[in-house]
Amino acid sequence: MDLAYSPEQLAFRQEVRQWIQDAMPAPIRAKAEGGGHFEHEEQMEWHRILFRKGWVAPHWPKEVGGTGWDIGRRHIFGEELVRANAPQLSPFGLTMVGPLLIQFGTPEQKQRFLPRILSGEEVWCQGYSEPNAGSDLASLQLRAEKDGTDYVLNGQKTWTTYAQYADWIFLLARTDASGKKQEGITFILADVKHTPGITVKPFLTTGGTYAFSETWFQNARVPQTNRVGPENGGWTMAKALLAHERTGIGGIAESKRWLQLCKRIARETPVGEGSLFDDRSFRERIARLEMRLRSLELLQLRTLAAAQVGRAPGPESSILKLVGTEIQQESTELCMDAMGHDALGWLDSPPEVLPAIEQGVASSFNYLRAATIYGGSNEIQRNIIAKQILRLPTL
Amino acid sequence: MNFDLSEEQQILVDSVAKFVANDSPVERFRKLRDTERGWDPSVWARMGEFGWLGVAYPEEQGGFGGRFVDLALILEQLGRGLVPEPIVPSVVLAGGLLSKLGSDAQRERFLAPMIEGRTSLALAYAERQSRFTPHDCRTRAERRGAGWVLSGEKTWVLNGHAADQLVIVARTAGDPLDREGLSLFVVDGDAPGLERIRVPGMDGQRSALVRLRRVEVGAERLLGPAGAARPHLEWALDRAAAAACAEGQGEIQELFDRTVAYLKQRVQFGVPIGSFQALQHRAADMYAETELCRSTMILAAIAADYEDADERQAEISAAKLQLSRGGWFVQENAIQLFGGIGVTDEQDEGLFFKRLRVLQGLFGDADWHVARYQGLRGFASEA
Numbered sequence: 001m002d003l004a005y006s007p008e009q010l011a012f013r014q015e016v017r018q019w020i021q022d023a024m025p026a027p028i029r030a031k032a033e034g035g036g037h038f039e040h041e042e043q044m045e046w047h048r049i050l051f052r053k054g055w056v057a058p059h060w061p062k063e064v065g066g067t068g069w070d071i072g073r074r075h076i077f078g079e080e081l082v083r084a085n086a087p088q089l090s091p092f093g094l095t096m097v098g099p100l101l102i103q104f105g106t107p108e109q110k111q112r113f114l115p116r117i118l119s120g121e122e123v124w125c126q127g128y129s130e131p132n133a134g135s136d137l138a139s140l141q142l143r144a145e146k147d148g149t150d151y152v153l154n155g156q157k158t159w160t161t162y163a164q165y166a167d168w169i170f171l172l173a174r175t176d177a178s179g180k181k182q183e184g185i186t187f188i189l190a191d192v193k194h195t196p197g198i199t200v201k202p203f204l205t206t207g208g209t210y211a212f213s214e215t216w217f218q219n220a221r222v223p224q225t226n227r228v229g230p231e232n233g234g235w236t237m238a239k240a241l242l243a244h245e246r247t248g249i250g251g252i253a254e255s256k257r258w259l260q261l262c263k264r265i266a267r268e269t270p271v272g273e274g275s276l277f278d279d280r281s282f283r284e285r286i287a288r289l290e291m292r293l294r295s296l297e298l299l300q301l302r303t304l305a306a307a308q309v310g311r312a313p314g315p316e317s318s319i320l321k322l323v324g325t326e327i328q329q330e331s332t333e334l335c336m337d338a339m340g341h342d343a344l345g346w347l348d349s350p351p352e353v354l355p356a357i358e359q360g361v362a363s364s365f366n367y368l369r370a371a372t373i374y375g376g377s378n379e380i381q382r383n384i385i386a387k388q389i390l391r392l393p394t395l
Numbered sequence: 396m397n398f399d400l401s402e403e404q405q406i407l408v409d410s411v412a413k414f415v416a417n418d419s420p421v422e423r424f425r426k427l428r429d430t431e432r433g434w435d436p437s438v439w440a441r442m443g444e445f446g447w448l449g450v451a452y453p454e455e456q457g458g459f460g461g462r463f464v465d466l467a468l469i470l471e472q473l474g475r476g477l478v479p480e481p482i483v484p485s486v487v488l489a490g491g492l493l494s495k496l497g498s499d500a501q502r503e504r505f506l507a508p509m510i511e512g513r514t515s516l517a518l519a520y521a522e523r524q525s526r527f528t529p530h531d532c533r534t535r536a537e538r539r540g541a542g543w544v545l546s547g548e549k550t551w552v553l554n555g556h557a558a559d560q561l562v563i564v565a566r567t568a569g570d571p572l573d574r575e576g577l578s579l580f581v582v583d584g585d586a587p588g589l590e591r592i593r594v595p596g597m598d599g600q601r602s603a604l605v606r607l608r609r610v611e612v613g614a615e616r617l618l619g620p621a622g623a624a625r626p627h628l629e630w631a632l633d634r635a636a637a638a639a640c641a642e643g644q645g646e647i648q649e650l651f652d653r654t655v656a657y658l659k660q661r662v663q664f665g666v667p668i669g670s671f672q673a674l675q676h677r678a679a680d681m682y683a684e685t686e687l688c689r690s691t692m693i694l695a696a697i698a699a700d701y702e703d704a705d706e707r708q709a710e711i712s713a714a715k716l717q718l719s720r721g722g723w724f725v726q727e728n729a730i731q732l733f734g735g736i737g738v739t740d741e742q743d744e745g746l747f748f749k750r751l752r753v754l755q756g757l758f759g760d761a762d763w764h765v766a767r768y769q770g771l772r773g774f775a776s777e778a
Contacts (some may be wrong), residue, residue: 003693288716323687385678
C-alpha cells in the first residue's frame, strides 16, 4: 500500500498546472476565475484544446487515444483541472459510450466512432429512460424492428441530457417483448441530427436551463451495423455502461469546486466586523463536508486502482454515486446558505445584486436535485448494493 | 498509488486472522473483562514472539523496520476479535515516544523488553481539565539536584493500571495552557509516591487514575530534551488516532458482516427480514459507510508516517471523523437491526458497539478533529 506521489508524479503536477495556465483561452479563464458557469460551446472549446494536447481521455487505453497514465497521474490531472476551475467535459462520449465501444464494439465501430469522440467532432447523448421506464429501466418500450438491413425505431425517450447539442445518441430498444423483460433489449447507436423521424424537444428545468430533453422516434431507420453487442443482449451493455457512468457521476471534482467556491463566498460575505468565514459553526459545516468528501475521494482512488489492475468498475461504484451525489447536493446547499439574501436571486440578476461568482449557484442548486435521481436513483443504487453485493434475499 | 497488500502484508494479515479465530475469539475477551488486569501476559508474550509488537520499529531498535501500515493491519484483525492486549498504549504511545526520543540506554532498558512482550507500557497525558489538548498540562516536574520531582494527576491512562513503566507528560516550564514547556519522564509503575487507581472502562478494558506525589526520578528518566515534548506528543497521539481507526475498522467490519448475516437468517412475517426494502436500504448505507471507513483507515495508517506534521494531522483527522460518524452509523444501525437481543450482554454485538464508542472518544473526538482540521487545511489562505 502506498499513496505517496513519486518525484516524477510531482513534476507531472507542475507540468499540468503550467500547461493549463498557458492553454486556457482568456475568456474561459475569466469565467473560471469568476466561479465558472460554462456554456456548451465553451465546454467543447476546452474539449478540443485538451484533445490537441492528447489529454482528453486519460482513462482510455493508449492504443485508442488515451494517455496510458497511471492512477496517480490521472488523479493529479483531475485535481489540477478542478484547481483551475476548467470547464467540465461532457461525459456521454468520453466516459460512457467510449469505454463501452472499446470493450464491446466491432473494429468498424471503434474506427468509426472513437476518433470523433476524442476530437469532439461528434457529441453524444444517452437514451435510456422513458416516461414509464425510469427506476424500472427494463420495462422500456421503444421498439426496434428489423427491416432489411435496418432497425426501425418507434417510441419515446426522456431525460436525454443535452440531446439538443448531440450528434449521436446511444439507446436501449425493445427487440423482443416475449420473454423476461431484461432479455429483449438491444443497445443501438443513432445519428440524431441526420436520421429522419428523430425529434428532440428540450425541457426547461427548475435550474432555469435546458439540460434534459424528450426525444421522439417515428419510423426512424438506423442500420443494424449500429448495434453494439448481440441482439437482445443490450442489458449487459446497459449495466456495464452504468457502472462506468457511476464512477464519474459521484462528482467528486465538482463537489471540490463547490466547496472551494463556498469558502470564497463565505470569506467575501461581510458579517459584523468580519466575514461569514469567522463564524465558527458555518466554518465547521464546510469542514465536515470537506472531510467526508476526502473519505469518498479515497474510495474512488481504491476503485480506480482496482480498475487499473483489470477489475472493471462493479457494483461498488454504486457507493460513489450514492454518497457523491448527496455531497454534491449538500455542497451547493452550503453555497446557498453562504449567500444569504443573494441566494434568492436568479440568472441575469444585475451584478450589483448578484456578484459574478454567485451567478450560477442557485441554478445549479436546483439542477442538482436531479443528481440523486439520474444515473439510477439513489434508491436503485441501494437496491443494487443490497442484492448484488450483500446478496440479501428477495421478497 | 496502490491499495493492495504486498505478499508479506497478506501473510501477516492471514496469520493474525488465524490467531484471532483459533486463540482469541470474542469468548476470550469475555472472560478477561471480569479480571483485574483485563488482558493476558502470556498472550502478550506470544505477540512479542510473533514479532507483532516490534513490526513498526527500526531494525536497529529490535524491530522489523516495517511501516505503520503493517501495525495497522495487525490491529484491524485484532479488532475483529476484540483482542484486549495493550498494543496502542505500549507500542504506539509510550513505545513510539521511546523509539523516537529515547537514548540508546533508555531504549535498551524500556523499549526492548516491551517489544519482546515481557513488559507493558503506558502514556499518561490526559488530565481532568485537558480534554483532548495534550499541552493543557498542570502536572509539574521540578529540578532536584541532577534529577526531577513530579507532582500532579493524570486521568484515563490506558493500561496505566498494569504498565511496568509509565511515560508521564509533565510541565518543566511555562503556564498550564502554554504550548511549550512540556517534558516526558519514564517512571516505574511501583515508584514511591506513584498511586494508580484502576478504572474499569465501559468497553471492558482498563485504565488508571494516576497520582504523582513528589515522585523522584533520576536525570536518566527524562525522555528527549526538556521542554520540547509537544510536537512529539502530538505525533504519538496522531498515530494512536490512526491506530484507533485501524482497530475500529476491524470492529465495524465485524459488526457489519454479522448484521448482514442476521438479516438473511432472522425470519419475521414468514420471510427473512433482509428481504424488506427498508432494511435493505439501511444495509446498503451501512455498506457505504463501512467502505468509506476502510478507505480513510488506509489513509490514516499511511499518513501516520508522513514527515509533514500538518499533512499528517489533516489526513488523520479526516479519518477519525469518518470513524466517529460513519462508524457510528454502522454500529447504531447494527444494534437496531438485531432488535432487542442487540442490547443483551450475552450477544457479542453490544461488546463491539461499546469498544467502538470508546475508540471514537479517544485521541480526539469528532468535534475536536473537525476543529483541528480547519486550522490545518488553510481555510483562511486558500484562494
